[in-house]
Amino acid sequence: MDIPINVEVRCADGPCGRSTCIVTGPMAQRVTHLVVRRGLLDADERLVPIDQVLETTPKSIQLRCTSAELDDMDRFIEHEYVMVSPNYFIWLPEIETIPVEHRRIPQGGLTIERGSRVEATDGHVGQVDELLVDPLDEHITHLVLREGHLWGQKDVTIPISEVDHIEANTVYLKLDKHGIEALPAVPVWG
Numbered sequence: 001m002d003i004p005i006n007v008e009v010r011c012a013d014g015p016c017g018r019s020t021c022i023v024t025g026p027m028a029q030r031v032t033h034l035v036v037r038r039g040l041l042d043a044d045e046r047l048v049p050i051d052q053v054l055e056t057t058p059k060s061i062q063l064r065c066t067s068a069e070l071d072d073m074d075r076f077i078e079h080e081y082v083m084v085s086p087n088y089f090i091w092l093p094e095i096e097t098i099p100v101e102h103r104r105i106p107q108g109g110l111t112i113e114r115g116s117r118v119e120a121t122d123g124h125v126g127q128v129d130e131l132l133v134d135p136l137d138e139h140i141t142h143l144v145l146r147e148g149h150l151w152g153q154k155d156v157t158i159p160i161s162e163v164d165h166i167e168a169n170t171v172y173l174k175l176d177k178h179g180i181e182a183l184p185a186v187p188v189w190g
Contacts, residue, residue, distance in 0.1 A: 003053070004130050005114035008060045009036045011067045019061055020045060020076075021113035022131060024166075030139050031131070034061065035076045045076035050138050117170040118145050120177050128171060129155055143171065145180070156183050 009017045016038060023033035034048045048070065054062045063070070116128040126147030134141050143163060145156045158180070164172045173180070 002056055002058065002130060003031065003034065003133050004056060004058055004061065005128075007058075009034075009063060010060060011063050011065055011070055013066045016063070016067045016070055017046075023047065024112060024140065030137070031133050032138075036063075036070065038070070046070055046073045047076050048073055112166065112171070113169065118143070118147075119170055119172050120175055120180055121173065122176045125173075125177060125180055126156075132157070147180075156180060158183060 003019075003022055005019050005021060007019055008015060009019055017036045020035045020037045022031050023035065024030060025032045031050050033050060034053060036046050036048050038044045038046065048063065048065075052063050052065050054064045056062070065073075112128060112131065114128060114130065117124065118126050118128060126145045129144040129146035131140050132142040132144065133139065140160045142160060143158045145158055147154060147156060158173065158175070162174050162179075164174045166172070
């Protein structure tokens with residue numbers, strides 16, 4: 001199963017949003033959740049358990065749940081309101097309340113988004129385009145790396161065993177640039 005990011009998501013009863021990222025379990029070996037954004041301006045993102053994914057295509061994801069069931073799932077972004085003082089020089093400063101957003105990532109989990117940086121052992125090589133997942137056990141099998149410039153982009157499929165670690169929205173590989181060049185690549189058109 002291919003889990004595309006930034007594509008249309010459909011519930012059992014019709015269109016319901018777009019995929020924004022995936023959440024993996026500890027060690028980034030298994031996908032646990034998909035994040036679905038509803039709406040455009042005041043976007044509301046929901047954590048969807050991966051067992052709710054019925055099927056995927058390169059341009060869409062079909063969920064088992066209805067839109068109403070999606071609305072009942074946990075929010076991905078949680079808001080906290082913090083009081084701050086905008087004026088540090090007055091004895092009785094004015095107090096302002098500002099919203100602060102926190103991602104609700106399950107304990108030990110990581111998020112991987114389309115466009116996350118990918119680093120080889122000898123430098124930057126591209127960005128995450130999507131992930132390939134074994135539908136039987138939901139384990140990530142491959143990372144699809146988008147590399148190149150606008151007119152010469154190509155996708156390279158990298159086995160997950162070649163991922164060293166993931167941190168701060170960056171995927172670090174065990175391969176160098178020459179090792180990546182030796183992997184099969186597919187040109188990207190459009």
